[in-house]
Structures are given as C-alpha cells and as structure tokens.
Amino acid sequence: MDEIVAAAMDLADGEGIAAASLPKVAARIGVTTNALYRYVDSKEELVVLVADRAWGAAPELPADDWRAAATTWSQRLHERFIARPWLLDVPTTLPLTPHTAAWLDVLIVGLGPAGLPSNEVLYSAYLLDSHARYDANLRRNAPTPPALSVTHPDRRRAVRGFLDVQLRARGLDAVADVMRDPAFVGDATSPDGFEFGLARILDGIEAHVAGGRGR
Template identity: 40%
Template sequence: MPITDDAHLPPGLVLAWGQPAKSHRLGRKPTQSVEQIVDAALDLADADGFAALSMPKLAQKLGLTANAIYRYVRSRDELLVLLADAAWGPAPDLDAGDWRAGAAAWTRAMVDRCDIHPWLCDLPIRGAPMTPNLLGWAEAVLRVLTGAGLTPDEGLSCALLLDGYARRTASARRDVRDNATTSVDPAAVAQFLEPRLHELGYSILAALMAGDQYTDEVHDDDIAFGLERILDGIDVLITQKRSSRS
C-alpha cells in the first residue's frame, strides 16, 4: 500500500515498512540504499555506542557528503528508529504450549540482544512498537500470554513488566562489565570492608561478603531468580482467571 503523505506519522515509520517517504524523492539515482545506510549505522553504534553516532560520521563511513546522507534519512531521529528495528531483529520462536517457558525465553532473548548490541539499553523508548521487528516481538509474547488465558490488555501489561526487567537487567550487566577493572582484587576489597561492616552492625552484608556472595557481577542465576519471581506473579493472575471461569 503506497504512502502518499507521511507528514503525520512518526519519524522513520514509513521507511521501516519499506515504503518510500514522500519527501525522500531523489534528484538523481542514489548510490546507496536505506538498508546500506542502516547497516553502516549499526556498525558505528556497535563500535562506539549510539550516543557517538552522528550523521557526518555515517556519511564519512559511506563515502557520502554530509548533505547527501539526508537524501536517505531525514534526521538522526529517523535513523535511530530504523537502527533499533534492525538491531532487535526478528522475534524469537516461542513455545506457545508452555506460557512460562515461552515468556522466559522471550525475556532472555531480549537480554541476549542487548548483550550483542549493548547500546540498545540506552535508546529512548518512543512509545508503543510500530516497526516490523518490534511488533513481531510484541506479537510473539502476546500470543504466549493470551494463550494462557490472559486478555490482550493483561498480556500487554505483563509484557511491559518483562520488557522492563530485561532492559534493566541487561543495562546493569553491561555497566558492571564496562566498568570492571582488572586492578581490583575482590579478596582485598572483602578484607577491607568486612571489619567495617561489622563495626556498623551490617551483619547480613558481612556474611554475604565472607561467603563470596556479595559480588559486582550480574550472573545468569541472578537473572533467573528475578525472572522466576515475575513469572510466579503472572502465574497467580492466570490461576485466578482460570478459577473464576470454573
């Protein structure tokens, strides 16, 4: 379905759906495609983070002039919409017959994508998903949750809860990883802090530190623990709904 007027649509939406935007008519034959522009932006973001991604840098990488890049994308905002959809990629295949396993796989897949593209944690959320891949992610988890008996509205609320947990967990893991320093000795830190924790009466923290359980790292077990507690809560809602129908 061709787009005749995109003035009232969000930036990047038309291009994300493979349609030529009205104001993107080129005066001469383009040397690049929008897909090539996005691929180059993805490389730059992976190398330096999306905050360092600029239109002049992108143009330089592609061998274009600073003005020529705007023949393909009208603004950095538009570019970031396309970049996010490309980085998230297609939604994972989920087991619709086991809602808990499906929801867990979906959440872990989000964390994994943020491990591949750490800057995804920093991208601003501009509202409900509207681009193809992001809508695919939403539809995938909604099928799992509504298949368990939740209404679409309830499923969407649960999806937002899982989405938020995945993003925050991935962000924390990335920040800890990026700020880690090889010159710090955990044993030396524990030796320094333990007597001070006891002096302050922080006996629980002291015990955790003595048992090497108080660490900077965000382990898979930590992710699993929090995720299971969220899924337990969703399970209560599903059980209540099933009981009310019986």
C-alpha cells in the same frame, strides 16, 4: 538507505549509539552530511531505523505453553541486549517499528493460553522487558576490576575485608553478611541472577492466573 543503516549499525556496534551521527555515517560511506538528508530527516529518524534492524526477526516461541513462551522470549531479549548493549540506550519512547511490533506480537500470542486480559498481557510484557533490560545493563556496567578479579584472590580478599570493616562500622551488618556469602562474591557457583529473577516473575504471573486474575 540500506547502506546508510548498515554504516550506522557498524558505528553503534563499535562505539555505541551516540556514534551513529549523521556526519560520522556520511564519512563512513563517503558522502556529505547534506546528502543524507535526502534519505533521513534527522539523527532521531536514523536511530529508529538502526534500532529496528538491530532487533531483527522475532523469536519462535513454544506453542500452547505460556510460561515456556515467556521464558524463551525473555531469554532471547536478554541475549539481544547482551549482544548489542547500545540498544539499552535507545529511548523507550520510540514508536513501535516493524521488528519491535513483531517481538511484542509473538509474546502476546505466546501468553494467550494464560487467558489474561489485554491490559495484563501488556503489563506482563513490561515486567519481562524491564527485567531483561535491567540485568543486561548491570552486566554492561559492572566490569571486573583487576583488584577483584578471580585471578587475584589475595587482592580480592583484601578488598572484601576492607569493605567488611567499613560496612560494619556503619551498622550495615546485613549487607556485610550478604557480601561475605560465597554465592555473592563468586567464590562458588551460584544460580544465574537473570534466570532466578525471570522464574520469580513467572511464578507471580502464574499465581495470578491460578488465583482467578484480578481477585
């Protein structure tokens, strides 16, 4: 079984989770597809096993500081999605597996000092997980085309100028103004979007905790 999961993970790392099909895995380890059915019942079952291995061990979190724990957990989760973006394509409807359960467990423990009821702990986990997924997916789907690359400033300015005219012709001045901001287009160093969003989520949870939770 270990060889099967390892082969499937290699395929997923190289070509995405769709490539981790039973025929491809069988070919990778030199057996027939039918031979794999002695170990897994379907590709869906194989995906569960591969995804669980990809998650790996849950991170160690700071103790007695729920905000620091939530920050570290979210950062490690974001890093995991960046390292293995195919995890974003694994259905979120899959049941908890040993590793995903461990990730959730350490976050529940880490959020303990906040004193939130169980349902709000899970809601907070959902917010943090969703933010990490969304940002990682943006990074995956937003490669820098040559025309906009920082190595081609003249072409980048030309494209921005063209878009500016198009947006303003449609009365979309607010969007045009944002896109001309150096922090948006990358002409100047700007705060990391993931960290900014994470801090605002935690600010919201902190305000909720300070306000008496649920009032």
